Structures are given as structure tokens and as C-alpha cells.
Amino acid sequence: MTVLRVxxxxxxxxxxxxxxxxxxxxxxxxxxxxxxxxxxxxNYTVGMRREATxxxxxxxxxxxxxxxxxxSSVQTLLGLRVAGVALVAxxxxxxxxxxxxRCGTPVVESWGGENAIGSGVGYNVGDASRDVTRHLIAxxxxxxxxxxxxxxxxxxxxxxxxxxxxxxxxxxLADDLVLTIRxxxxxxxxxxIINDLVAREPRLDxxxxxxxxxxxxxxxxxxxxxxxxxxxxxxxxxxxYDIGRQLTPxxxxxxxxxxxxxxxxxxxxxxASDRDQSPIQTRYALYIRESA
Amino acid sequence: MTVLRVxxxxxxxxxxxxxxxxxxxxxxxxxxxxxxxxxxxxNYTVGMRREATxxxxxxxxxxxxxxxxxxSSVQTLLGLRVAGVALVAxxxxxxxxxxxxRCGTPVVESWGGENAIGSGVGYNVGDASRDVTRHLIAxxxxxxxxxxxxxxxxxxxxxxxxxxxxxxxxxxLADDLVLTIRxxxxxxxxxxIINDLVAREPRLDxxxxxxxxxxxxxxxxxxxxxxxxxxxxxxxxxxxYDIGRQLTPxxxxxxxxxxxxxxxxxxxxxxASDRDQSPIQTRYALYIRESA
DNA sequence: AACCAGTATTGTAGCGCTACAATAACATGT
DNA sequence: ACATGTTATTGTAGCGCTACAATACTGGTT
Numbered sequence: 011m012t013v014l015r016v017x018x019x020x021x022x023x024x025x026x027x028x029x030x031x032x033x034x035x036x037x038x039x040x041x042x043x044x045x046x047x048x049x050x051x052x053n054y055t056v057g058m059r060r061e062a063t064x065x066x067x068x069x070x071x072x073x074x075x076x077x078x079x080x081x082s083s084v085q086t087l088l089g090l091r092v093a094g095v096a097l098v099a100x101x102x103x104x105x106x107x108x109x110x111x112r113c114g115t116p117v118v119e120s121w122g123g124e125n126a127i128g129s130g131v132g133y134n135v136g137d138a139s140r141d142v143t144r145h146l147i148a149x150x151x152x153x154x155x156x157x158x159x160x161x162x163x164x165x166x167x168x169x170x171x172x173x174x175x176x177x178x179x180x181x182x183l184a185d186d187l188v189l190t191i192r193x194x195x196x197x198x199x200x201x202x203i204i205n206d207l208v209a210r211e212p213r214l215d216x217x218x219x220x221x222x223x224x225x226x227x228x229x230x231x232x233x234x235x236x237x238x239x240x241x242x243x244x245x246x247x248x249x250x251y252d253i254g255r256q257l258t259p260x261x262x263x264x265x266x267x268x269x270x271x272x273x274x275x276x277x278x279x280x281x282a283s284d285r286d287q288s289p290i291q292t293r294y295a296l297y298i299r300e301s302a
Numbered sequence: 303m304t305v306l307r308v309x310x311x312x313x314x315x316x317x318x319x320x321x322x323x324x325x326x327x328x329x330x331x332x333x334x335x336x337x338x339x340x341x342x343x344x345n346y347t348v349g350m351r352r353e354a355t356x357x358x359x360x361x362x363x364x365x366x367x368x369x370x371x372x373x374s375s376v377q378t379l380l381g382l383r384v385a386g387v388a389l390v391a392x393x394x395x396x397x398x399x400x401x402x403x404r405c406g407t408p409v410v411e412s413w414g415g416e417n418a419i420g421s422g423v424g425y426n427v428g429d430a431s432r433d434v435t436r437h438l439i440a441x442x443x444x445x446x447x448x449x450x451x452x453x454x455x456x457x458x459x460x461x462x463x464x465x466x467x468x469x470x471x472x473x474x475l476a477d478d479l480v481l482t483i484r485x486x487x488x489x490x491x492x493x494x495i496i497n498d499l500v501a502r503e504p505r506l507d508x509x510x511x512x513x514x515x516x517x518x519x520x521x522x523x524x525x526x527x528x529x530x531x532x533x534x535x536x537x538x539x540x541x542x543y544d545i546g547r548q549l550t551p552x553x554x555x556x557x558x559x560x561x562x563x564x565x566x567x568x569x570x571x572x573x574a575s576d577r578d579q580s581p582i583q584t585r586y587a588l589y590i591r592e593s594a
Numbered sequence: 595a596a597c598c599a600g601t602a603t604t605g606t607a608g609c610g611c612t613a614c615a616a617t618a619a620c621a622t623g624t
Numbered sequence: 625a626c627a628t629g630t631t632a633t634t635g636t637a638g639c640g641c642t643a644c645a646a647t648a649c650t651g652g653t654t
Contacts, residue, residue: 018397019400020404021401021402021403021404023377023380023381023405024640025323025381025383025639025640025641026319026378026381026641027318027322027323027381027383027639027640027641028319028323028639028640028641028642029381029642030319030609031319031320031323031608031609031611031639031640031641031642032609032640032641032643033609033641033642033643034609034642036319040362045344046344046347047344049339052337052338052339055365059365068364068375068378069364069365070332070362070363070378071362071363071364071365072361072363073347073351073361073363083360085315086318086362088315089315089316090318090319090382091317091318091319105310108313109313109315110313111313112312113313196548197544197545197547198547198548201548226545227548230549230550233550252489252515253489253518253545255489256488256489256492256493256518256519256522257522258522258525258526316610316611317609317611318611319609319611320609320610320611320612320639321611321612323609323611323612323639323641324612324613324638324639325612325613325639
């Protein structure tokens with residue numbers, strides 16, 4: 011036993027490469043993230059780490075902003091012979107599908123569900139979108155604008171718009187007040203969307219934003235214009251970010267329970283033996299606060 | 303050559319463990335981050351990836367929220383026999399120093415500088431703090447509150463308070479309006495600090511916040527109280543986060559050029575052969591905007 | 595004392611590569 | 625034709641571990 015003490019003293023760390031090479035399995039799982047600027051992805055990693063630690067695994071993450079970077083990250087991870095790869099839904103390099111099919115390493119794709127690579131984990135974005143829309147309609151809002159995100163992130167939320175339009179149609183309301191912004195716009199988009207939507211519909215009385223960040227930007231712009239939220243206009247966010255709780259008014263939003271996605275992703279990865287390919291649904295909630 | 307095509311077709315990825323074991327070196331560098339909830343750390347990883355890619359390396363990151371997690375992350379990375387380890391300044395597990403000393407793997411510690419493990423990379427936090435303080439004093443502010451962060455993150459900013467106090471003393475002003483908040487408080491801290499500081503000094507005319515997030519919270523609280531920013535009270539942030547540009551008023555802040563820290567960290571790691579242990583100073587800037 | 599099942603110990607092949615030695619093929623000069 | 629230098633090809637040891645076979649010890653039976 012004392013040999014271990016001395017070993018530790020000397021800074022010895024077992025060579026995982028060798029161990030892995032000999033044993034053929036490692037206790038490391040790899041996650042590829044498309045940027046980590048928002049707390050949702052952060053919570054996702056927290057969930058992954060919690061579940062992984064519980065089962066004696068470690069999580070290493072690689073950040074990839076483009077499909078090409080994602081592919082090369084996955085190759086690195088596969089080269090390291092990780093026990094599993096956790097992907098996030100989004101546009102993938104075409105080779106990636108092929109690679110994951112043949113490599114034999116378990117994969118999950120989170121935040122998407124639909125025709126995922128490997129098993130899918132995510133919450134029902136369509137239902138969530140329906141919930142917010144119904145809530146706004148029930149409030150008596152009639153001219154509701156919808157803002158969607160283009161580019162990579164947009165893919166994760168493909169079901170939002172159809173669900174919105176379906177609900178609007180069912181209520182006999184116009185569902186064409188739709189605006190598309192670039193994914194990277196951050197807070198700055200908020201001002202833009204209020205300008206554009208008001209220009210198109212002066213009597214605009216609600217906006218459904220793709221994230222709390224955009225929603226916060228929209229609230230700032232409404233303040234500048236002297237438009238009162240929620241009296242004259244309702245603003246709904248998405249993602250339950252910190253800022254939504256602190257803003258005046260606090261933001262009504264969809265909370266995606268991102269940590270549960272992480273937990274389920276790791277579980278799916280490590281139970282990949284039982285070929286239960288049915289997508290895992292995680293929970294979400296509509297938090298009704300002051301802004302809508 | 304066609305064999306490579308077939309190999310790729312079959313989803314073959316070279317086993318890095320084997321290659322590493324044989325060659326003794328990998329082209330992967332490992333970074334350990336203490337959470338990635340703010341854009342500063344994100345930009346840091348962007349810089350690291352840019353520089354690493356340029357030199358033909360990959361970056362894998364592990365997130366560790368406690369010194370123990372950090373230690374175990376480093377062990378995993380060392381087990382993987384990465385080419386270098388990039389740490390972020392903060393409280394480390396005592397074993398970590400010892401481990402890094404003996405393991406022979408190059409290390410850098412970023413965001414700190416002072417008595418770093420391995421080579422240090424960071425900007426001069428003291429100078430930055432001095433700059434903001436001088437700016438506030440030059441504006442005619444006299445009763446300036448200073449908010450610091452306790453816990454892990456606080457260590458990265460240890461030089462802020464002394465620099466502030468030095469400048470205040472030099473200007474003949476009271477330097478004891480100091481408040482300490484917990485690192486994790488986010489936006490919520492903003493309200494708290496305005497309450498506490500005003501209670502201690504009703505004629506408070508400026509606050510130096512530890513982050514733009516806290517500063518934004520403070521601005522929100524001032525709005526609620528009907529305190530006009532910057533007319534009655536100046537609010538300075540730190541970190542140049544997105545929100546600071548979008549808030550009304552926009553936030554005066556310190557921009558740390560985090561991507562440069564990342565670039566320098568990777569350079570230091572890969573040039574570790576030349577034992578140039580002198581800390582690397584990266585740039586920063588005081589962005590004077592509306593709030594102060 | 596001889597036997598056997600059960601347990602602890604030691605020894606060794608081999609994981610998939612890379613580095614480099616050994617060898618083969620070739621060009622050049624006398 | 626042969627020696628010599630130069631480049632291309634092939635072969636092989638070994639990186640640090642793990643899995644498992646081989647062997648050495650137990651203690652309880654007959």
C-alpha cells in the first residue's frame with residue numbers, strides 16, 4: 011500500500027493510453043458543444059458530469075463552432091477511444107453520420123430528438139412553443155410576432171415555428187408576423203426585432219423571442235421607446251437564463267431543464283448496449299412571470 | 303493512396319492511445335475551466351483553439367467547479383498524456399502544485415499571473431482597477447463603493463481592491479466602502495449591493511462592480527429606486543460582456559481581451575522548452591461608455 | 595501423509611501504433 | 625564490373641498497461 015503513497019508522491023499518474031490500449035475501454039466520455047456562451051449548455055455539461063461521476067466516468071468536452079470543427083473534434087475523441095460521444099443537434103458534416111455509423115462507439119445527440127445520430131435526447135420543443143403561444147392568446151394578445159433564429163442553433167428549434175403557427179391558426183389569428191435573425195446577434199437583436207415588427211404591425215401586442223437574451227434586448231428597446239411591458243406589449247423569452255429573473259419586468263420563459271438532458275445523454279450513452287433507440291424526452295416548463 | 307480512402311469509408315480513425323503510447327507525445331492540449339458561464343472564458347477557449355489549430359494541435363477542455371474536481375480533471379488529462387495543461391488561476395488543491403511540479407508536462411496558469419503553477423498568463427488587474435478608479439475620481443465622484451467577489455473567482459482579482467484603495471487614498475478619499483459578495487450571485491447581487499452600500503453611505507455616487515453582470519443588476523436596482531445612472535450614481539462593470547453594450551445606459555467596463563490570454567497560454571505551453579518563466583502580460587482596455 | 599478444491603501470487607502475451615534498425619534497390623563514379 | 629553513397633522498403637522492438645494463464649500457496653478431508 012505504501013508503494014501507492016510513494017507513487018503519488020512522485021507525481022505518478024497511470025498512463026491511460028496504455029491502459030486503454032490494453033483494456034480496450036476507457037472511462038472517459040467525450041462531449042462536443044457548439045459554443046458555451048449560454049447557461050443552458052453550461053447546465054447541460056453539469057448534468058453530464060453529475061451522471062458520469064456517479065457511474066465512475068469523466069467527461070471531456072470539445073468546443074466546435076462549425077460542422078467541420080465538430081467533425082474533427084469527434085475524430086479526436088474517437089482517436090482517444092472515448093467510451094461514448096455526446097453530440098448536440100445542429101447541422102453536421104455529412105461525413106459525420108457515416109463515421110458515427112461505422113465506428114461502433116456509442117453516440118447520443120441532444121437538444122434535438124428528431125432523426126438523431128445515435129439515440130436522441132431532448133425536450134419537446136413543439137409542445138413548449140405551443141404552451142407559450144396558448145398562454146399569450148389566452149391573455150388576449152392578438153397580434154403576436156414570432157422571432158426565429160437562422161443558422162446552426164435554429165435547427166435545434168425547428169419545431170417552434172410550426173407549433174406557433176398551428177396554435178395561431180386554431181385561434182383564428184394571423185400567423186405571418188415572423189422574423190428571422192442570425193444566431194449570433196445576442197442582445198443587439200432585441201432592438202432590431204422590435205423595430206422591424208412594429209414597422210410591419212404597428213398594433214403589435216406580443217413577441218415570442220428565441221432566447222431570453224433576445225427578449226431582454228427587446229425589453230430594453232421597449233423601454234427606450236416608452237412601450238410598457240407587459241401592459242402594451244408582452245415579451246416572452248426562451249431558455250430561463252439568469253437575466254430573465256433579474257430584469258424588470260421578469261421574463262416569462264421556457265425552462266429546458268438542461269441538466270436533465272445531460273443526465274439522460276450520459277445514461278443513454280452508457281446503456282447503449284440495450285438497443286433502445288427510442289428518443290428520450292426530458293422535461294421542460296413554462297415559467298410565467300411578469301413580461302407576458 | 304486508395305487504401306486511405308477505403309479506410310475513411312470504413313470509419314477508421316487511428317488509435318491515438320496506441321500512437322501516443324508508441325511516440326510518447328500527442329498533439330492534444332488540455333484545458334481546465336472553472337465553469338464557462340461567461341463570455342470571458344468562452345473567448346479564452348476561442349483564443350486557445352485558434353492558436354492550437356494554427357500549430358496543429360487540438361484543445362480538449364474539462365470543466366471543474368471545485369479544487370478537487372480540478373485535481374481529478376488534471377489527473378485525467380495527465381493520464382491521457384496531453385502535450386500540455388492550461389489551468390485557470392483560483393484556489394487549487396494542495397496536491398496539484400506538487401503533481402504539476404513532478405509530472406513534467408508543461409503547464410500554464412492563466413488569469414492570474416502571480417506565483418502561477420508553470421508559466422503565468424494574464425493582464426494586469428491592478429492597473430485595470432487603478433484605471434477605473436482614476437476615471438471615477440476624475441469625474442468628480444467622491445463616495446465610491448467597491449464590490450469584490452469572495453470564493454474561487456475572487457482569487458483571480460486579488461489585486462483589484464489594493465489598487466482601488468491606493469488610488470482612493472492618494473486622492474484623499476475614503477476607501478472603506480467595500481462590500482464582499484459570493485461569486486455565484488449573478489444578477490441578483492446587483493440589487494443587494496445597492497441596498498447595502500446606500501445603507502452605509504446615503505450619498506454614494508459611484509460603484510465599482512466585479513462584473514458586468516453584477517453591474518447590470520445594480521443598474522436594474524437603481525432604475526427601480528429611481529436613481530439615475532450615471533447622473534446621480536456611476537456604475538462601472540468589469541469584463542465587457544454583451545449585456546454591457548445593450549443595457550441603457552451602456553456600461554463602462556474593463557475589457558480583458560480574453561482571446562489573447564488563450565493565445566498566449568497555448569504559445570507558452572508549446573514553447574515551454576525555453577525556460578522563460580517570466581509571466582506573460584496580455585492587454586486590457588478601459589471602455590468608457592455611458593454608465594460611468 | 596497424500597489429496598483436492600479454493601485462493602493468492604506471479605508471469606506473459608498482446609493491445610495498435612511509432613521509431614528506428616536492417617535490408618534492399620538504385621544511381622553514380624572509378 | 626565493382627565499390628560507394630543515397631534513397632526506398634520492410635521488419636521489429638517496445639511504449640505501459642490489462643487480462644488471463646500458469647503457478648504457488650492455503651487449509652480442510654480422507
